Amino acid sequence: MKEKLDNKINQIEEVIEVNNLTKDYGEGRGIFNITFSLHKGETLGFVGANGAGKTTTLRNIMGFLKPDGGSVKIHGLDSWEDSEKTKKYIGYVPGEIAFPDLKSGTVFLKSQAEFLNVTDMTKANEIIEKLQLDPTANLKRMSKGMKQKTALVEALFSDPEIIILDEPTTGLDPLMRVAFLELIKKEKEAGKSIIISSHLYEELEKVCDRVALIDCGKIVNIIDMNELHNRDWADFKIEFYDKKDYKDFNKLRYKIIRKQPEYNQVTVNIEKKNIPNLFKDLTMFNVKFISEIKFTLEKHFNEVISNLKTKKEEKNDK
Amino acid sequence: MISKPLFKQSCKANIGIWSFVTLITCFMLAIIIAVLGNLNVGSIRDSMVDMFVTDAIESTTQKQSMTYYNITENALTTYESQRVSLNYLLNQTLSDEQKSQIIGAYNSLVENGKSDNEAREILLFGKEENEKLAINTLITYYLAQGENYTQADINYFVLRSIEEEIYNSLVESEGEMIAQGTKEIISQAISDFTESGSDNASDFATFYIPQTLKKILITQSFDYQDRTLSIKDYFTEEKLGDISLSSIISYKAQLDVKEKELREKISTENPTFTQEQIDEEVDKELQVYKAELIPSLSSSILDDLPKDVADALTELGSLDISSLVIGSMFFRMAGILLPIVYIIMASNNLMASQVDSGSMAYVLSTPTKRRTVSITQMLFLVGSLFAMFVCTTIVGLVSLAIVNSSAISIGYVDMVLFNLGAFVAMFAISGICFLASSWFNRSKLSMSIGGGLSMFFLVTTILGLFGSKVIPSAMRIDAMNYFNYFSIISLYDCESIMSGSLTFLWKLAILLGIGIVTYIIAIFKFKKKDLPL
Numbered sequence: 001m002k003e004k005l006d007n008k009i010n011q012i013e014e015v016i017e018v019n020n021l022t023k024d025y026g027e028g029r030g031i032f033n034i035t036f037s038l039h040k041g042e043t044l045g046f047v048g049a050n051g052a053g054k055t056t057t058l059r060n061i062m063g064f065l066k067p068d069g070g071s072v073k074i075h076g077l078d079s080w081e082d083s084e085k086t087k088k089y090i091g092y093v094p095g096e097i098a099f100p101d102l103k104s105g106t107v108f109l110k111s112q113a114e115f116l117n118v119t120d121m122t123k124a125n126e127i128i129e130k131l132q133l134d135p136t137a138n139l140k141r142m143s144k145g146m147k148q149k150t151a152l153v154e155a156l157f158s159d160p161e162i163i164i165l166d167e168p169t170t171g172l173d174p175l176m177r178v179a180f181l182e183l184i185k186k187e188k189e190a191g192k193s194i195i196i197s198s199h200l201y202e203e204l205e206k207v208c209d210r211v212a213l214i215d216c217g218k219i220v221n222i223i224d225m226n227e228l229h230n231r232d233w234a235d236f237k238i239e240f241y242d243k244k245d246y247k248d249f250n251k252l253r254y255k256i257i258r259k260q261p262e263y264n265q266v267t268v269n270i271e272k273k274n275i276p277n278l279f280k281d282l283t284m285f286n287v288k289f290i291s292e293i294k295f296t297l298e299k300h301f302n303e304v305i306s307n308l309k310t311k312k313e314e315k316n317d318k
Numbered sequence: 319m320i321s322k323p324l325f326k327q328s329c330k331a332n333i334g335i336w337s338f339v340t341l342i343t344c345f346m347l348a349i350i351i352a353v354l355g356n357l358n359v360g361s362i363r364d365s366m367v368d369m370f371v372t373d374a375i376e377s378t379t380q381k382q383s384m385t386y387y388n389i390t391e392n393a394l395t396t397y398e399s400q401r402v403s404l405n406y407l408l409n410q411t412l413s414d415e416q417k418s419q420i421i422g423a424y425n426s427l428v429e430n431g432k433s434d435n436e437a438r439e440i441l442l443f444g445k446e447e448n449e450k451l452a453i454n455t456l457i458t459y460y461l462a463q464g465e466n467y468t469q470a471d472i473n474y475f476v477l478r479s480i481e482e483e484i485y486n487s488l489v490e491s492e493g494e495m496i497a498q499g500t501k502e503i504i505s506q507a508i509s510d511f512t513e514s515g516s517d518n519a520s521d522f523a524t525f526y527i528p529q530t531l532k533k534i535l536i537t538q539s540f541d542y543q544d545r546t547l548s549i550k551d552y553f554t555e556e557k558l559g560d561i562s563l564s565s566i567i568s569y570k571a572q573l574d575v576k577e578k579e580l581r582e583k584i585s586t587e588n589p590t591f592t593q594e595q596i597d598e599e600v601d602k603e604l605q606v607y608k609a610e611l612i613p614s615l616s617s618s619i620l621d622d623l624p625k626d627v628a629d630a631l632t633e634l635g636s637l638d639i640s641s642l643v644i645g646s647m648f649f650r651m652a653g654i655l656l657p658i659v660y661i662i663m664a665s666n667n668l669m670a671s672q673v674d675s676g677s678m679a680y681v682l683s684t685p686t687k688r689r690t691v692s693i694t695q696m697l698f699l700v701g702s703l704f705a706m707f708v709c710t711t712i713v714g715l716v717s718l719a720i721v722n723s724s725a726i727s728i729g730y731v732d733m734v735l736f737n738l739g740a741f742v743a744m745f746a747i748s749g750i751c752f753l754a755s756s757w758f759n760r761s762k763l764s765m766s767i768g769g770g771l772s773m774f775f776l777v778t779t780i781l782g783l784f785g786s787k788v789i790p791s792a793m794r795i796d797a798m799n800y801f802n803y804f805s806i807i808s809l810y811d812c813e814s815i816m817s818g819s820l821t822f823l824w825k826l827a828i829l830l831g832i833g834i835v836t837y838i839i840a841i842f843k844f845k846k847k848d849l850p851l
Contacts (some may be wrong), residue, residue, distance in 0.1 A: 057396045062683065083475040086320040094851055098675035101331035101667065108680075114323035115684035154680065 013040040015089070015162055016061060017111045022068030030219040031056050033070065038162070038193050042131055044186070045204035046197035047301065048214035054197040055095050057214070058166050061195070062092055074162070093159035095167050095197075099149040105135030105142070105150045116158045124157035125314070131179060146169035152180065156187065165186060165196040169203060181206055201298040214299050221304045234272055235293040238282070240264045245285040246318060252281060267293065321686050323692045328698040332664050339660040340706045342709065343653055344713040350648055351714065354629050354640045355721030375553060375620045376561055379535050381564035381616035384569045386503065387527045388608060390595040393484050393504045394511055394519030401476045408459065408467055411452040419465070420453055422458050471782035473512050480504060503530060524570065528562035535562070569615055576607050630792040638816070639792055640726040645812035646788045647735045650743075654807075657706060657744050658776055662769035664702065668695040669844065672765035679851035692756060698838050699748050707741040728816075735815045739826055743810040746829040747772050749836030756840035759850055778805040788813055806832060 016038035024030040026094050031053040047052045053205070053318060061064045061072050070081035074086040102108045109124055128135055133149040142150065144214050148171045155163060158255050165184075180236030184207050199202055205225065212222045240246045246264040250256065258267035270278055281289065351778040408417070418589075421439060426439035436458060442450045461489055462478070463471050484504060488497035515521045532555045580600045585591065591599070613621075623631070669692070681691055715731045718726065754768030778801040782788060785799030802808040809829050814822035 059849075059851065062679075062851070064682065064851045065677075066846070066848055083682075084685045084690075087683055087685040092679065092682065094676055094679040096676045096681075100327050100672065100677045100680060103326065107330075108627075109325055112680060114326075115321070115686060116682065137415045155683075175667050250474065 001264055001270060010024065013076060014038065015040050016195070018057070019070060019073070021057065021060055021067055022069035023060060024068050025056075026214070027209045030068075033058075034214075034217075034219055035070075036212060036219060036222060038195060039283070040193055041191050043194040043196065043208045044209065045208035045211035045212055047199065047204055047211055047297075048197075049189070052214045053217040054214055055166055056203070056217075058095075058195065058197060058206075060146045060166055061164060062090070063087075064165070091158060092169050093148075093151045093155045093165045093308050097144075097151045099139045099147070102139055105133070105137055105146075105153075108139055108150065109135060109154060112154050113157075118158045118265060120289065121157070123159055123232070124153055126155055127153045127209045128181065130183060131176065134202070145173060145176060148172055149176070152183070156183070157276045161192060163192055163194045165194070167197055167199070169198065169200065177203070192309035200294065205297045208220075211297060215303060215305065215308075220308065221301065223299075223300060227298065231295060232272055233269055234275065235295070236267065236268045236270065236278070236290055237293055238266055239288040241286045241288050245287075249285060254278070264288075319690060319693055320697060321681075324681055324686070324691060324694045326696055328668055328695060331667060332698070332702065335660055335663060336702050339656040341711050343656050343706070346642075347648060347653060347710055347714050348617050350644060351717040351721055353727065353830050354643060355726050366631070370632070374551075374557050374622035375535075377616050377618035377621070379558055379561045380532075380565035381612060382526055382535065383531055384612045384616060385394070386531060387566045387569065388612070388801050389484075389500060390504060390507050390527055391490065391520050391523040393480065394508065394523055396480050396484070397476055397508050397511070397806055398517070398519050400480060401473060404455065404459070404472055404476055405469075406545045406561060407452045407455050408472065411448065414467075414814060417456060420456060420464070421465060424457055424460070441795055465749050477505070477508055500570075506694060507531075508710050520570065524566050525563070527566060528559045532556075532559040535848075558746060562695075565615060569611065572611055572615070573604065573608070577604060580607075582602065592716075626791070630790060634790045634792060638727050641812070641816045642788050643653050644726075644728055645732075645736060645816055646783060646786070649740045649774070650807055650810060651783070653710070654740055655776060657703065657740075660706075660773050661699070661703070661744060661748045661751050662765065662772055663767060664699055665748060665755045666761055667765050668699060669752070669763045670758050671753035671755075673851065674761040676851055678849065682849070682851065686844045688842060692841040696752060696841065700745060700753060700837075703744050703748060704741060707737045707744070710740075711737040732815060735822075736812065739810045739812070739815060739822060741828045742826045742833070745833040746774065746806055746836075749833035749840070753836040753840040753843070756844040757847075759847075775805045775807050778802070779807040782808065792800065 004283070014037045016036055017057070018036050019032040021032070022032050024032070027053070029067045034053075036044070046057065048054050054064065060067055061074070061079055063072075063079040063086060066080050074089060077086045079086055099108055102111060107123075113119065113121065113124075124247060127133075131149045131152065133153065137154070139147075139150075145220065148168065152168065155165070163184075169180055172180055181203065184194065184196070189205065194207075196208065198203065205213065209226055210222055210224050210266075213220045238249070240249065241264070243261075243264060246261065246266070249266060256266050257269045258265075260266070268278070269280055328770075378621075412420070421442060423783065424437050427440060429436065432440070438454060441453055441457075445453065459472075459475055463475050481501070481504075483499050484811060485497055488500055507523070507530070510526065511519065511522050535558045536553065537554050577600060579601050581596060584596050584599045584603075588599075621628070669678075673683075678691075682688065711734055714737065715730055718728065718730060718733055750771055751764075751768035754771070755764040758764040781798055782801035782805060784793070784795050785797060786802060787795075806829065809825040810824040811825050814820070814825075
């Protein structure tokens with residue numbers, strides 16, 4: 001099994017390789033020995049509390065910070081030493097959006113086009129339309145959402161191969177958030193490699209192939225979303241009309257993880273291959289409703305974190 | 319090396335403040351030149367100069383009058399007394415018969431091979447003291463004048479005999495130059511005195527000296543004529559004569575009073591003194607008094623003042639207001655205040671503020687090297703400053719050409735050099751601000767360190783001005799000159815530019831060096847540092 005995986009990795013082209021990256025700000029702040037890679041065409045999510053080290057990692061990839069240890073390679077180029085060469089591949093939306101001292105969004109985009117040697121603005125116009133952005137507005141008077149949109153346009157319009165987004169959806173209203181996610185999906189379909197950091201699990205769940213949890217400057221866990229979705233086990237919540245059914249069901253040999261007798265509800269954890277059996281059994285009962293409780297990213301990471309805590313406590317006890 | 323879009327961005331972001339600062343600075347310069355050229359700010363100074371010159375002429379006139387009077391009066395008195403005593407010896411003590419007898423005897427003795435001394439000894443032998451003197455004098459006179467005893471001959475003999483004596487004493491007291499000139503004046507005075515038949519030497523000299531001197535003095539005062547025109551109208555021969563006469567009269571009066579005073583004092587203090595002893599003592603004291611009296615009577619206004627006050631006034635008289643105002647005040651303070659404000663704001667805008675706000679991320683997320691960013695921003699900053707001083711140079715030159723006034727001592731070359739110097743000083747300051755802006759990630763720090771230092775330099779220059787040499791000593795506070803040692807703007811040497819010396823060049827070279835070094839460090843630092851973008 002492990003060999004198989006290794007082979008698989010070897011076949012995949014790595015666009016970004018982060019190796020033992022360390023940036024120590026002292027007092028336990030910073031990032032420590034971060035290692036991961038971004039495959040071509042993959043969307044990688046970063047999740048973590050504020051100050052966990054998401055932005056620091058992204059800044060290192062952008063070559064804005066000099067690593068204290070380890071390295072970041074983008075297409076084999078060092079992100080610090082060959083910073084300007086790596087930028088050919090990257091579109092970036094910074095965490096804090098502040099624009100240069102220019103009049104309007106249009107002027108700003110034109111200026112960026114000059115920096116990037118891009119003359120074709122059709123893609124820019126497409127994105128602008130999709131995000132319903134008025135780029136002629138005064139840059140200084142733009143709302144946070146408008147600024148975010150403008151920054152997105154800037155990051156995407158030169159059609160970069162790698163897209164790095166630091167908290168891209170903060171300040172967007174829910175509708176725009178949907179539009180934005182669609183945009184990302186489209187980029188993904190076009191074969192772009194994307195790194196996206198957020199503190200919102202749902203968002204990442206929707207677009208990412210893999211999500212990394214960063215806590216206290218370390219990658220605690222990287223989960224493949226396919227793994228998450230294709231688990232062998234599923235949870236079902238079942239409510240019965242009468243107490244008798246509820247009690248009878250409990251007598252069956254299902255793994256019940258939660259009982260709520262006041263509502264006649266049970267939550268069952270079941271291997272997926274046994275689901276048909278469950279349904280067969282249920283025909284004998286008067287079932288009010290049955291629903292699958294989805295295993296979310298949030299749930300997964302909460303588990304991971306609580307596991308970590310118990311481990312730590314055990315360590316402390318020892 | 320240079321990013322065109324970034325340069326454009328910087329232009330757009332800073333053009334407003336640049337135009338404002340340039341406009342105001344040019345406007346100020348034009349106004350200052352117009353004011354200096356049109357208002358006669360030098361009129362007070364001119365009248366001061368007039369006053370000093372007239373005063374100097376008056377003072378010289380008085381001094382020379384008294385000195386010449388003193389010499390002449392002495393000479394005339396000596397002449398008169400010698401003439402009287404010679405007359406007495408030749409014409410009263412000896413009769414004509416005796417004279418020819420003595421001369422005959424002397425001649426025969428000399429013919430017989432006796433020397434002059436031996437002959438005199440033989441003739442004087444056994445005579446009374448009174449007769450001895452008369453005979454001796456007669457022989458000396460005979461050797462010079464022969465047997466002519468008319469008044470004119472006697473006068474001539476006395477004149478010749480004292481001339482040498484006076485000349486020697488003058489060389490001793492006044493020096494050869496004055497002695498030579500005085501010799502003729504005195505000979506003339508003596509012959510005029512004899513002709514006039516007056517017997518009071520002092521009275522004669524009182525009127526004679528002003529008459530003679532005014533002709534000489536008027537030509538001397540011509541030396542001052544190119545200073546101001548009014549001098550020529552102010553001093554006539556007559557006026558100089560009056561000044562001379564009145565100074566002599568007051569000199570005489572003072573001497574008389576002093577003499578009486580001394581005589582009384584000495585006779586009461588030394589009751590045993592004979593009249594001669596008293597005379598001798600009085601004479602001695604008087605000589606001392608004369609030496610003090612002449613300078614005190616002829617002192618000019620400046621001489622009366624304490625030395626530092628006099629120096630201050632002289633300095634004020636020679637003050638060049640236009641170079642002080644345009645050079646030291648405009649180009650080292652008022653005129654660079656706004657450019658410094660521009661430098662502080664622009665240098666912060668170009669680097670630190672963009673890093674602080676995060677907008678630098680958009681530049682650096684494109685394939686633009688950090689070095690390219692800092693070099694582009696540096697070129698913009700230096701270029702905009704250069705353009706600014708090109709503008710002030712043009713405005714300065716045009717204003718000078720339009721105003722075209724003799725009240726402004728600044729030439730076109732000076733104007734260009736002033737602007738060049740100011741630009742180099744601003745280059746150094748901009749280097750410091752740019753370094754601060756490149757070093758710090760926070761606008762706050764960049765502004766307070768870069769701006770603080772620049773303002774410190776400007777303020778110490780302003781404080782230092784009060785102690786610098788361009789300020790007349792009357793207003794100067796010397797201790798404040800120490801402020802100049804704290805400011806790099808002091809290396810912009812306006813005095814040297816005005817005086818035409820080349821010291822300002824090496825000082826500017828230091829400023830240039832400061833600028834180059836700070837810019838290089840800034841570029842290096844920006845390349846190496848962490849950016850929170």
